[in-house]
Amino acid sequence: MEPDSTLLKRCWFLAGPTAVGKTESSLLLAERLDAEVLSLDSMAIYREMDIGTAKPGVDEQQRVPHHLIDLIDPHEEFSTAEYVRVAWETAANVASRGKVPLFVGGTGLYLRSLLRGVFEGPDADxxxxxxxxxxxxxxxxxxxxxxxxxxxxxxxxxxxxxxxxxxxxxxxxxxxxxxxxxxxxQAARLPEDRSSNVFWLHPEREWLYERIDRRVDQMIEQGLVEEVQNLLRRTPPASRTAMQGLGYKEMVDHLEGKAALEEAIEQIKTRTRQFAKRQHTWFRNLEECQEIKVTAKRSPSDLVDELLQRGDRS
Structure with missing residues (x-):
């Protein structure tokens, strides 16, 4: 399914690097827009992978309805084209109930594909x-x-x-x-058919790196090692795609005796910081993305005020 321009322009998009604080800002924004959240995260689609993906918790999902989470089991594959199809079907359903579809996440490929369309390409060889x-x-x-x-x-x-x-x-x-x-x-959607409500949270680097380090420590405390152990035991086994996710690959190496736990934790932190840099590249290079500066002094409420001020609510 490809959306008509009316549906696309009704959607809001809030992107940003990992650990920047998208969840809390999105909840506030959703409440003020009367929106429902559609996940823009390629790892949140997997069931049984909650801690390492920083998936919204039960309380957050009860506060605002969330979609496009827990779509497939860890052994299954899910292409970008499949995500886009399901995403637009879900957005149409949300809009049909008088709500605003609010896409939130950090997967640049998903964001680009929603905004500009998907190049299907040749069949698999x-x-x-x-x-x-x-x-x-x-x-x-x-x-x-x-x-x-x-x-x-x-x-x-x-x-x-x-x-x-x-x-x-x-x-x-x-x-x-x-x-x-x-x-x-070449297959990109024309600019006049795109949404104007596309924003990305651009944080100060050192502030973000501190938040990344804290988040990784919290994941360990919450049971990331045990989550990965359960994935390794499951039948059928989790796919290579799922287990290559940040945090999962490093924990697999630890559990297989290739790295001490402390070493694996430091690798997660380092690779997450590197991943955040690549996310910046995605969002910076999408001309639709309007930058929202994030600093330690700016609260989620401040960010939402700016988002609403700059967004088109017509």
Missing amino acids: WDYRRQLEARETEEPGILYRLLREVDPVLAARLHPNDQRRIIRGLEVHHLTGEPLSSLQQ
Whole structure:
């Protein structure tokens, strides 16, 4: 499903890097807009993965209805195109009840696909994918390096461990001879058909890094190690895509004896900071995204006041 311009322009979007405080700001904004929250997070779609994904809790979901959370089991795959289809179906349902669809999250690819449409591309070449997976097994990291050679724009947006999307980028280049990032740009929705209520929270770097460190410590206290243990025991096993998520991969290494717990925790903090930098790149490069400055002195209420002042509520 692709939305008509009326539905798209009725939606609000609040993006930002991990740990910036999107949840509390989104709850306040939803209450003032009479909105329901639609998750814009590629990890929140998995059931049984709550702590490492910083999924909104029961109290938060009771305060404001949330959607696009817990869509699939950890062993299942879910493409960007599938997410977009379900997202627009959900947004249409929310709007039909007189509510405002408010997308909230940090997955830049999801945000871009909602705003500009999805380039479906050629069908999967499973033989080629298996060749790439075998090569990655033999030489870890080689696929990301290859992607940087053929599509540096796409590579800059992706985490080096995001093997599914890295393989898709290489596959599209292999089948079409063109970078996936260029084909996506050619298929983009026209500016006049886009939403004007697209914002991203841009925090001070050191402030964000402190919040990231605290969040990781809280995840450990809440039971991240036990959550990953349960995922490793489940049948069928969680997919590689799910277990490559931040926090999960490092805990798997710890549980498999490849890293001490303290080392794994520091790796999560470091890689989360690196991930936040890539999120900045996504949002900064989307011309629709209006920047909202976040500092230690600005409360969520202050941010929401600015969002409403700058947004179009007509």
